[in-house]
Amino acid sequence: MTASLPALGLDFGTTNSVAAIARGDAAELVMLDAPDGAQAVFRSALCFWEDGDVRGGLASEAGPWAIREYLDFPEGSRFIQSFKSVAASATFEHANVFERRLRFEDLGTLFVDKMRARARGRLDGPMARIVVGRPVAYAGSRPDEALARSRYDLVFGALGAEVHYVYEPLGAAFSYAARLTERATILVADFGGGTSDFSVVRVDVPGAAQRCVPLGHAGVGIAGDRFDQRIVDRLVMPLLGKGGSYRSFDKVLEIPGGYFADFADWSRLALMRNKRTLAELEKLRRSALDPEAIGRMIAVIEQELGYRLYDAVGGLKRALSEAEQARFVFEGAGLAIEAEVTRDQFEAWIAPDMLRIDAAVDSALASAGVEAADIDRVFLTGGTSLTPRIRRLFDARFGAERIATGGELTSIAHGLALIGLQDDIAAWAN
Template structure:
């Protein structure tokens, strides 16, 4: 790949769980934007927002304080009952059903949420992003999350949000392709590389051929791509659905006149999804849930659901689920523990159980890998290296898909959180950008 002397570029990996930003400064290297909070230095900026209402002066309207990343988490932990905390909102990007949400009496469309998030990220980056490069390469999944994702809608929403930061030359590149550019720096010889990127909302795959010219220049050719709108958050859903929701009334019944009827499943479908959980507390469904407590056959379970929602314990639930996934990545058995007010759920989980729960997602991932190979007219033998990146690449059942198909000797991993952003910034230095990127409104 050619690194001509171009102006600085910026790569942004806006992820479902974390967002990472990388810059080039007139050289062949990408430099991560870093953030300092509570004596911690980090580059993975949590993709979360918090909205907190602060009482104004006498007679004045309340002020709305917006925070993002780890500062959003801090704000929420300081005052959970009065803070609206939103995470995994990238999942809404391609959803036509999501038009807006009301937060502290103000309407927010998706582009408003993303712009607010990006502006706070920029502020916290300080001097690193004080002078923004003219060109930005934004990562996008191969397949957006959701049952019927609208790609054009998602990119138009991205476009509006990034324009509010002042960018004019905005281009989009597939996230696994960004990871491929990051990985290619360590190649010593020609290779066909399969990149598997596992984010919070999507699993994306890209096949790229890298060849080195006699002068040492590394050239790259895209071969194929595929993706599926399931990943880490879908695994989280299965854990909550199996371990938590039954304790909060899922599968139980309520009395209506002389009939026993099942508690509506839709409450628990929303409860078990991070993007929906933030909205459930303020929805009309919440009124119905409160009414159900009086007629439920197991009212204590509905009361527990109400307590978790009223207490805004979504982040505590997220931490419990994440801890279980992490433990099961290195152990064959682990304990799930969730405490929220009077709600206390503790269960032992076998790794084999968890793998059974996520079998539909594993099948979808394996199918997408096969599609990438078919589109490139390649067999497993035609792939020289496999680069696994993203948090869910640590899940043993996910890794086994690639170990069994390609063999351990071809598998590489690393840079699980930085690879995409750094690769995107490097793509911005390519002489033929149209080969690797697209603009909003153009065909991918």
């Protein structure tokens, strides 16, 4: 690579995105403008609104600026978040935004452009390489990896440098390796919003010709957003008609679950505000045995209350990470929910997900050809790694003394940038 040019590491995340630039043998995070001051973490969200003074009549913002615009004018906005979750979904063709049809690559390109515009020029210069993180296993019931790659190529290929894709936990591994002074076999567990990904890496001493060697990987499309779905399913959905029935001629049938599945998915909730879906829900409301419940679902969608619901759910999760009991509060669109939730209850709700995460750890170890006893250090990263149930899983399997944390939201981008400086980039790319 050209020594005079820096490498860019980009962690395009389901919940947050982070950029880092590496030059020489060091990397630093890119600080991005935000309403409350510069910050490295940029929310992976977009907000659209109609504006006749803007070319094309459709204005937009991203990151924390999108949240601010939404909060100022929710009913006149379209707020889209967690859209990375549909990257590998063949069923996702486009999002309807004020009669516009925006494909995944349209959303992704717009988001990256807005992110660059807030970087104070740090992302405008030429780069020798761009290293973009990708999950080991994409989110979704039937993820199409080739489709996700083609969509990523359209988004990131326009950045003006050679693009390499690297498993996200490998980025975190390279960042964590900078802390180590002795040889070690490490397991990196990256828990984000959409996926939980694992890599086993052998780390050599500083100055070694090949500092890090990837040994094996595994992943599962379950993480923080799935935990959110469990909360919504238990606390909100019963008031929106889930489990209810509707009348069809002389039969009483259960309401189809698809509407509720989409509602509980942050990447799809905002997309339900389209003429077809709302017409279907209105027809269902008229035939439902509990029409008021379906009416509340329609009102949440029409009033663009998805982010406020997301914020309430996230607040409950954070509170339960600190305390054994917390209160869930959400009000709007005819809903007034107050519920005391214990940590034990929440952990019972996510128990099926924890089993699949545990199995993915087994797969990562098997892929690397190692046993749990062979792991010297476990590095937990990603925002969902702060969930106490996640931490207890790894304490029990590997011992608390082997667990390391830190840089939960930034380690991947930092490591991706450092990987961009390596001569053996092909050994890391996937």
